[in-house]
Amino acid sequence: MTLRIFEANRTATLQDVSWLRKAMGRELRALRLPVESLDDLQLAFSELATNAIIHGSPAPSFLDLAVDIDGSLLMITLSDDGGCFNGFHAACASVKESAISPEATSGRGVHIVQRAFDSMDYRPTEHGNVFVGRRSLRFSRAKILVVEDVQCLLTTYCEHLSHDFHPIGCTSLAEARSVIQTQRIDAVLTDFHLADGSGTCLLAEYDKLWPEASPPVILVSADKSPQIKDAALRFGAEFFVEKPVKREQLISTIRLALDRSMIRNARLTRSFGRHVDALVALAPPEQIGAYGLGVVAATAASGGGDILLHHRHEDFERLVIVDVMGHGVPAKAWAVAYAAIIKTLQQERALDAAGFLRKLSEIAWNDRSLESALATVMVLDINDVGATIASAGHPPPLVFGNETIRIPVGGPLLGVMPPCDYASTTIALNPGDRLVFFTDGIDPMDVAAGGAPPHWFLQAFETSRSFTLDRTLASVKRAAERALGPQPADDWLVAVLEKAAPR
Structure with a gap:
């Protein structure tokens, strides 16, 4: 839509x-x-x-x-x-x-x-x-705050970084302070000596404003004295780089700083996750009416935003898959918030799949605490004939039967725009058909940008049509680990509903 x-x-x-x-x-x-x-x-x-x-x-x-x-x-x-x-x-x-x-x-x-x-x-x-x-609107480059009071150097640094990151240039501490008051930054690259103070001031400033998400800071200086380098590291800088800085050195240093920050955040996420996993645990039933259900998933080093929830209604059973944008503790916390909201909304029996998304979009837009929690959501209402599906920005599901069909269902992701009506699509499923739905972590670039699932994903299902559901899921998981690695860059989740043959 x-x-x-x-x-x-x-x-x-x-x-x-x-x-x-x-x-x-x-x-x-x-x-x-x-x-x-x-x-x-x-x-x-x-x-x-x-x-x-x-x-x-x-x-x-x-x-x-x-x-x-x-x-x-x-x-x-x-x-x-x-x-x-x-x-x-x-x-x-x-x-x-x-x-x-x-x-x-x-x-x-x-x-x-x-x-x-x-x-x-x-x-x-x-x-x-x-x-x-x-x-x-799901995928974005890391934001790098670049602070340099020499305009030609600022332009050079931003040009060097613009292909791989999203640089935000500032010529003073005052400009930088106004940026960090309103935006979450992934890393800071700053000159040590600035006209209105020392770049080390930004470490303390950011700790005050965003203590739970302080970014790595790389300090740059033409001053090569050991005292300056020691002072930079003592203030908490991730790295100290001497001028002049080459493009390759700049990019590799920022990537390393982001990697180290991700590892620290991953430890924090795992600690936080142990306390909240019970609220968003992937524990749907293995059988839903006439269907078998199987799920495989993996979490990024600093991830935690993919969830699958199940609810039984009088005339159908509902599955809701949510993918919260981002990583780390914020993604996990927002996933918990969405899980609580969805579980509460399930009690409103009159809501069909499209109405359910409309109600959820109203909450996502009006609740200020969810303002930064962009999320894709797909609702599947399942009965003996098939499924009614509504989507808020989620990748379209696939049906693997006599042929492979991509189900055309769509709508804006939650939190981006004021509430709107969502459309739903009803499909019939034949015995042996497999309805496959997934998050965009299986291909964070192309699937998040509206593209088709990757070749390895389609091939894993095509070559396992005759397998049992458990064996198919094991094959898909192996293919995903080969393509994405055992510790992927983004959370991914794949679920399969298989309609059983009548007895």
Whole structure:
């Protein structure tokens, strides 16, 4: 189910590009999108529209802009009636192969557009051009706060990091303080000596504001005296790096700092998880009416946001699968919150699958404590004939029978936009059919961005059609561990409902 968020048509002038950018930004800010998504999408639109006007031959006379949400995917469509850009795909490929120098002018616009979207389509038409960019609201790059009072160095660091991370640049401690008061940062890269103080001040500042999620801090300085390095490490910096800093060194140091932080968070998560696992434990029954049910799952080193809940109603049995965005203690805590809300809502017998999601979306939007807890949810109401399915941004399920079918069901993920009505799909299942549903951790990039399940996943089910359910699940788990590793980057969960042959 695709929802139109914004639509406008303007003449193709730079003044109207500015109007469209501001109007789109106003609509997007009314939603609960990650801050980096708003910045990236507005900047990418400006680059695309400006280039169409300046370089189009002939130049366009109008611009059409549309913004849609389809499940957990945000899509921007830009159309114009100008000359086609035959080199678009080649330009994207050449820019993707190498990093953009801070002094470069060629390729910078394409680089900005690539960074904003997880996937892009461009096609010339007989009437002009159509560009479609897609961005997952589930997957986001690590946010790196970069603090450097020399503007050219700040620009250089941000350019170095922009391909792998989401850098947020600040030229002073004052700017940095305003950022950390409103955003959760994954890591901090800061100069030791700043015009308005020492970069070490940020460690204490962040500990005050977010004591439960203090990020690793990397201090950079041209001062090579042992006293400076000792002071940096004594204040709690993860690493001390001497200037000048090369791109490869910068990226590898930040990745190592994030890895070490993840390990620390994993220990905290496991400690917290031992106390709350009973509330969200994966303990659905092995038999639901005429169906066998099997579940396999794995948790990331700092994960804990995937849950599967079961409830028995008079005329059907309900399964609810939830995938809370994020990792660590926050994801686990939000999963517990959703489990409690869902268990309470189950008592309202009049709610069908779509009505249940509508009610849950109202709570997710109006409860301020859930404001940062974006989650995909799928509801399956199961009876002897088949299942009625409703989805809030969750990956579509599959049916493996005589053929493999992807069930077209969708709706916006919870917490992004004001409550709306959800559609449901009812399917019939034949004896031997397997209804497979899963979280996007089986392929965090493509599935989270609306793509199909990976080849290894489909193959594991295709090659085990004749196996028992237990043997099939064991085969899927082995395939997942080969593809994702025994300790995956994201939580994943796979559940299978198999309709038994009548006795």
